[in-house]
Amino acid sequence: MKFLYYLNVFAITLFVGCDRNKKPQETVTEQTRPNIIWLVAEDQSPQFFPMYGNQTIALPNLERLAADGVVFDNAVAPVPVCAPARSSLITGMYPTTLGTHNMRTYAPWRGDGESPYPSLGIPSYSPIVPKGVKMFPEYLRKIGYYTANGPKEDYNFEKTDAAWNESSAERHWRKRHNDQPFFTVFNFAVCHESQIWKRSKDSLYVAPDAVPVPPYFPDTPVVRHDLAVNYSNLKRLDDQIGEVIADLKEDGLYENSIIFFYGDHGGPFPRHKRALYDTGVKVPLIIKFPNNKNSGSRDDRLISFIDYAPTVLSMAGIEPPKVMQGVAQFGKFEGRNKPEYTFHTSDRFDAIYDRLRAVRNKRFKYIKSYNTDLSHALPVAYREQMPMMQELRSLYKEGKLNDEQASWLSPTKPEEELYDLEKDPFELDNLAQREEFQDTLKHFRTVLNDWIKETNDLGRIDESDLIARWVPNGEPPQLASIEMEETDGKILLSAPKPDATIVWKSPKDSIWSIYSEPLPNDRPFEAKAERIGYADSETLIFSVE
Structure with a gap:
């Protein structure tokens, strides 16, 4: 059974919500190439934002952007952690096809020749990606775009010099020549996981007793405080985004620019980041189109990070390379075949291997675990610094969590999980053993297995074997002289x-x-x-x- 069989084939128009009677998008020319801006929030789930129904804290700049743009209800990351997810964004490929599926493959800041994980003997390395794979801003530069990124890169491989005109904390479109079109990425770390404990004593913009506590967390002062810190960090994020939008408006660029706002994976909390539940893979996404096309509307299409690269190229009038696994969702080369499923993976975090795979559509999520003797709540040292994580460990040990709150911390996990996302959005009721869902379970199992084969999922291969293939004798192969x-x-x-x-x-x-x-x-x-x-x-x- 081929993966393409599972694509939902239907014709759509070039912009969200347009019908067949409306005019298609005009041909992109050198004079009309759009300016494209990415506003990237680290570690955030849709459930915390006003545009997704949570009114806990006002975020006026993002709310205005949502009013001027389109809000997407089924935007997802292929991996619930930053570096593998960003490798997907920058290439239009699945990390499991690239070889970037393990967290922190390329980590040169740990010291030249020093193993990031001494107990495993894993060096810092860049996978040798499949033939033809490039960082997609290279294609933009070739047709005259000014490309700028910062301050974060973190692609799980060493960047290429062809990708960016500038990659630094000082990046800005204002450094381009005259009216040169631009693609600029602004990455915001103020809402990163680490800021939950680093800003724990900073001012709060929402009272802890006013925050909603999701059912998978216990309602305790520690949990409420960490949630309040995150909402306060979102206020800080909104202020920073407001500065970028103000610059666009000052330069007369806002109306005709394409602006993406999205999270680089799910939220900063336990059972969010590093988890294949929607709290870990579902992301907020707003796209503001030129002249605020379809402003204030919503779109429930499935859109994954593998689609962002081909979509941006298509918007710029560039035909996406055939090697890209994503689909151009908009623009001149918009794909007619839109995905019916999205796929999600989890492998090594720090020194712990825990391979999981998932497939999702708008209704159901299927998760397959290959290491059932490991807890979902892996002892990731970085996360253990969070007060909430420490609280969960303590309450679990004391038997003070209910079944919904304790299941994620159980020392083992089921081999298969199946959730009805419409009836059970927090994925607390596993349907895998229910007789009435066996046909659904078998269907999703088949879809996932076919995808694993068709995309050459490298998670099936020991990382040590991949390293031996890509970094023989401890050094990457060198390209021959030009x-x-x-x-x-x-x-x-x-x-x-x-x-x-x-x-x-x-x-x-x-x-x-x-x-x-x-x-x-x-x-x-x-x-x-x-x-x-x-x-x-x-x-x-x-x-x-």
């Missing part, structure tokens, strides 16, 4: 590896440009080839006497 030919006053460059990218710059420049046409032979330059998973080729230095 070749140079001089003819008719021009310098022609080529890379022996066909899918490598050649970048070049003048000796005094700091930013690498993408080589796309012959260079003049009357000025010096440096050039090299690069590809994800490989060490760059030796730098070619061309001098002029």
Whole structure:
């Protein structure tokens, strides 16, 4: 049974909510290429936001953005933790296909040659991704976009120099040339998991006794305080986003820009981050289209991070590469076949391997565990710093949690879980053993198994074997030197590896440009080839006497 069989084939128009009688989107030209901005909130679930029905705290800037845009009710991350999820965003690929499915594969900040996890002997490494996979901003730069990102990268592989004009905390579209179109990513860490304990003594913008406590958490002062800290951090997030939107409006760019606001995976709490429940994989998503097209509407389509890269390229008038596993949801190259399912994975966190896989549609979620002797509540040292996590451990040990609150902390977990997301949005009632749901269970089991085979899920392979394949002798393979030919006053460059990218710059420049046409032979330059998973080729230095 082929994976494509499970795609829901239907024709739709180019913008959300448009019907067949409305005019399609105009052809994208160099003069009409849209400016695209990503506003990325770390570690947040939809359930905390006013646009998803939670009025605990006002977020005026995001609420206005939602009023000007489209709110998506079924936006998801393929992995409930940052680095693997971001590898998907930047490539349009599943982390399990890329080899970025384990948390923290590329971690050079831990020290040159030092193993991030000494007990496992795992070095910092970049997987050798499938043929043709690139960081998608490279395609934008090739047609003239100014691309800027910051301050976070964290792709689970070493970035390529072709992707960004700038990647730093100081990134801004205002650094581009004249009216150059731009793609700019603003990442906001103020609502990250770590801020629950780091800001625990900061001012609160909502009283702990005023916050709603979801049924999977006990109603205690510690839990309420941590929830209040998160709502307060969302107020800080909203203020920071307001500054970016104010800059857009000051520059006269807001109306005609495309703005994405989304979370990089689910919320910061236990049973959120690192969990395949919707609290871990479902994300808030708002897209404001040019001229506020379809403002104030909602869209319940399934949209995953693998769709973001092809969608942005399509919006810019670029046909997405065939290697991308996502679907362009909007734009010139909008796909006619929209996904009927989304797929989610969980593998190694720190030094603990716990492989889980999940498939979801609008109604049901199926979760498969390959390590039933491990608790869902893995002892991740980073998370154990959170007061709420410590509270949950203590109450579980004392037997003071009810069944719904205790199930996530149980020392074992079921091999299969099935949830009705409409009737049980918090996924507390496992239907896998119910006789009346056996056909549904078998169907989702088949869909997931077919996806695992069709996408070459590398989680089936021991990480040590993957490292031996990608980093032989402890070093990544190096690309062969680029070749140079001089003819008719021009310098022609080529890379022996066909899918490598050649970048070049003048000796005094700091930013690498993408080589796309012959260079003049009357000025010096440096050039090299690069590809994800490989060490760059030796730098070619061309001098002029």
